[in-house]
Amino acid sequence: MTAARPTRSVLYIPGSKERALEKATGLACDAIIFDLEDAVAVDEKVNARAILIKALREADFGARMRIVRINGLDSDWGREDALAMAAALKDGVKIDAVLIPKVSTKSDLDAVANLIPAVPLWAMMETALGMLNAADIAAHPRLEGMVMGTNDLAKELQCRFRADRLPLQTGLGLCLLAAKAFGKIIVDGVYNAFKDDAGLKAECDQGRDMGFDGKTLIHPAQLDIANAAFAPSEAEIDLARRQIAAFDAAQAEGQGVAVVDGKIVENLHIVTARQVLAKAEAIAALAS
Ligand SMILES: CC(C)(COP(=O)(O)OP(=O)(O)OC[C@H]1O[C@@H](n2cnc3c(N)ncnc32)[C@H](O)[C@@H]1OP(=O)(O)O)[C@@H](O)C(=O)NCCC(=O)NCCSC(=O)C[C@H](O)C(=O)O
């Protein structure tokens, strides 16, 4: 639980889809990735950039984090996307982060950082080289968050899609370790079968169990499942409160260890318990 700001549900919206952009102002997502990359057809690329900047300038996206995914600088549109975001920011348009696709080395971040001053950068982690360089990427001073790109990663690995995501576990684990080591946000990849609620729930639960801060999503129907999976449950909140109370009582009696539900509670568990409560409070604040 790295993030003070909840990132349970991170919804991709194609920058070219005006209806979806409009709809997003009322959706229960913690963050939006406004996409100029793979969700936008080649013929729509330039148009999408203009539609998106207009929406970011005019629409009220509330507390939702606004993340813009630009095209790669090695494409025909990436440099113009980056310069357009820099100009929009200078003009007062609110953008919380710029997401760079297919980050393989820290120099991929430097190149965008040089074009767009003073906005946090996020990295799509979706190449084999990116997995191997995850620690270097996570350590970049402008980097705030990582997003797993499990479709591109699977394509590059030539692996099969499996419900347990076994072929992807090495990459997921390397990126998680890197993000946690450097205190960065990390959100899991998308679940493509957007009408399969049970499959999505299982994948969200796996991601939450592993330590991801949230999941990227492609359809509004996926929001509730991700929001529930990445929020502390009532049982977790109750346990955290009881652990803190029991530990405080133990300390008052000069003890360093308490026992709750037959399990020891030490100061390190109290750190986790406080994080659980802080996250629950941050989620409650979003809802109010
Ligand atoms: C998958 C979709 C193409 C389905 O679209 P559609 O057929 O329009 O769905 P619905 O008719 O069920 O839509 C119902 C209403 O919801 C709105 N809608 C749909 N999707 C979104 C969305 N993402 N955000 C906001 N609103 C959305 C529709 O406009 C309908 O509204 P209404 O008119 O009021 O009824 C579509 O969902 C879609 O395009 N999804 C996003 C796809 C995308 O962004 N892909 C790129 C990201 S995935 C990726 O690249 C990950 C990574 O890089 C990797 O490598 O893994």
Ligand SMILES: [Mg+2]
């Ligand atoms: Mg991708």
